[in-house]
Amino acid sequence: MVAWKMICRPKKQRGLSLRPLKEWNDVLLMKQVWKIISQKESNWWNWVNVVKLKGRDVMDIGQEANDSRGWRQILRLRDAMKTHVHKDNDGTLWWVTGENKLKPYSTGQAWKDLRSNAANVGWCDVIWFPQYTPKHAFICWLAVQQRLATQDRLKIWYPNEVFICSLCGKQEDSHSHLFFKCDFSCQVWENTKKMLVYKGLHNELGLIIKDIARYPAGKDIRNILNRIAITATVYYVWMERNKRQFMKMKKSVDAVSQEVVICSDLRTKIMLHMTCADVPSFSILYCELYAIGDASLL
Structure with missing residues (x-):
């Protein structure tokens, strides 16, 4: 840890x-x-x-x-x-x-x-922004620093164990593999990106964080959505990995993607923290996200 x-x-x-x-x-x-x-x-x-x-x-x-x-x-x-x-x-x-x-x-x-001080990091406000969800932010905070208990780290204590990624079954998991070189997690992230305005984000966690950090969260619904999306994706991918690893429970890519996109935290926080200036862009995003045909219905 x-x-x-x-x-x-x-x-x-x-x-x-x-x-x-x-x-x-x-x-x-x-x-x-x-x-x-x-x-x-x-x-x-x-x-x-x-x-x-x-x-x-x-x-x-x-x-x-x-x-x-x-x-x-x-x-x-x-x-x-x-x-x-x-x-x-x-x-x-x-x-x-x-x-x-x-x-x-x-x-x-x-x-x-x-107090003892160290250098500031550029990814702080990508994880700890005003609308963050605590459990999502905490897991993402560990992931960014490569402190999750992934199999490549566990191998140090269990050198004779054979580890295999519970998501794709192709190799042992690691931070770089889970976020998002693994076929399963990569597809979840690709599905998540479909709801984002900045669709050109990378498929590697460190680069994604750098991309998002270039745009301050502020009150811009698009920048807030990017932060909610990446922290939620990391969280639900990690939870799915653990459920498969320890509870033998499996969900499909679409089911995990659904958790990321339509999780109550995501929908509620976007609605509660939008400002009047954000209404037009929010309406378009909301319609695209939830397949509502007419923005005037919002």
């Missing part, structure tokens, strides 16, 4: 935007450190000033042998924050962001600047 460290990255950086508890707890504790640095008047600050600081600057003191674990944590985080603290001549404190901008301190900004 995917390493926990990767999952905790932002979606734009291949992750799922989950927050690791230890690092998030540190950022929340930093708010207390900021209160000490800014000398914000409170009963707790008065106690810290009298018992711990004794009139000294918190940025200058070191650890002592009898310090509690909590106070040691505060001093550790103080050190991590030093490069992000700026004091004006009038004593005003600012948080220095990763872009070297001065902003008032906030937990959200501190988290953004102190």
